[in-house]
Amino acid sequence: MKILGIESSAHVASAAVIEDEVLRAEFTINNGMTHSETLMPMLADMLRLSGTDKESLDAIAVSAGPGSFTGLRIGAATAKGLALGLDLPIISVSTLESLAFNLCNAEGAVVCPIMDARRGQVYRAAFQNGIRVLQDGAGSMDELIDWLNERLSGNGEVIFLGDGVPVYRKLISERLEGSYVFATAENCLQRAASTAQLGMWAYRRWLIENELTPEKVRSAGTEGIDCFDEHVMSPDDFVPVYIRKPQAQRELEAGLLEDPGMHSLKKLRGEKRDRRHDAGKT
């Protein structure tokens, strides 16, 4: 079974192919270039150089979120376009679970992936001995540290990883009561190989639960499958898992949008004109 993995949820663009339990290829770029320019050429090169025929793929695993909204959508639309053309299912993999999987051999310790979510928050989850102990979510680092302090009561170790580490290193050292370490640089990157491996396991579970085989899925085509779920999805239905709602929607729901017209106009124009007027007054 061959699974293509795609990861573009934050700074890293990454693509990988796993064939059964063997990682055939993984290309990863972490240079701040836009994913829209790098992801697709890199993915095509990765398949070509590894001698992987794209028609031989069984499914596409995507790092579905949380993460940068735009980054997630570039990965999602790339996966959806590939899956549409090749008629493949898409496997939705949690970005945080995929990140934690970089340290799946850390026995006993709480593995805590943290991604910088801006506005004073992190996207976070926690795993221990390969079992999830905290659901994916967005919240302040203080809340997460409180939760860890309560869970561990000063005993045990926490391993932090992800791009939230450099942002919250100081806060962790000041407030976390037990012992902790920060993962090394190569384990802090979101990697498509982890996404593909978790995707392959999710795909296998789904096949078994639904008494399917890769051959049956291929001959039925995605339109002939009626047992897709929230993990193994039709390429038409797959969307990123944003966790957060759009800002405008949150403001609307909170009743903060008194003059919705002006709001969106300002947003569209970047509030340039208003600022200029303000500057004139002062």
Next chain:
Amino acid sequence: MKDDKEVIILGIESSCDETAASVVKDGREVLSNIISSQIDIHTVYGGVVPEIASRLHCENINGVIKLALREAGLGFDDLDAIAVTAGPGLVGALLIGVSEAKALAYAVNKPLIAVHHIEGHVAANYISHRELEPPYVCLIVSGGHTHLCIVKDYSDYEIIGRSMDDAAGEAYDKVARAVGLGYPGGPKIDMAAKEGDPHAIAFPIGEVRDRPYDFTFSGLKSAVLNHINKARMKGEEINVPDLAASFQEAVIRQLVDRTVACAEAHGIRQVAMAGGVSANTALRAALSEACEERGMKCYYPEPIYCTDNAAMIAAAGYHQFKEGRFADLSLNASPDLKLGMRIGG
């Protein structure tokens, strides 16, 4: 199955708030034209919210593409190329179409074509008018653009004039909001103006000094807002139909007079219009009349091809296909793409 000599192009468009896909034969014959509009959702916010638009594009794009192929009765194998809007537009929205089109083109081994959204609007005329061929003068009017250009050849545009400030569609939106007609402004004002007197209020027809083919709408917009404020201070009721008709008259005089003057000065006997505002009924009537008086031919797309659609993208893509201008997998979205700028090869 298709004829070997035919060129079949799948167009994909996601630059603003419509997710669209279309299959077009030989740049003129529309085999399918699917548009999934988000307008009802954005109306709640009084305008397009970029993040919401991007999310909806991602949700709907595969279904829209599948439906376009199904309606055309064709499969991926029948396509000669995939054309996609690369700019200008909202960056997050454009990225969905661009990412999807690149991945799909790669998956089904078809060439990729990057289309300028505004060139797409111009090409909509080729769908509605099989006989139209360059050269012609084209007035491009939409929410983001007001350009007057000479289309010398299918991919050769000379820009003669442009708006110095707001786009025509923007002025419509602002005035509509000020008189409480809501969003989107263009159709709302067009509708209200039908009941009004276009000469009830003498609004200024904007002029740009020493630039006979450029446009300006900021002065007109201020005059309308002043008129509203004065009336409100005096406690007078505003006659919305008269105001809408008079505002629209001032916009139309600028657009129509400069367009036909440009055609006359350059000895061109064909005039076309493109973009969302070209669906405006009063503007269509005025341009037709002005052209008829001068013995010029006047073209504008059917209303369905005036708003954002993917048939126009496939139609524009056809001419790039003929010229061998293809994009590679590094194609990016270009939110600020200028007219006439080449993208992706």
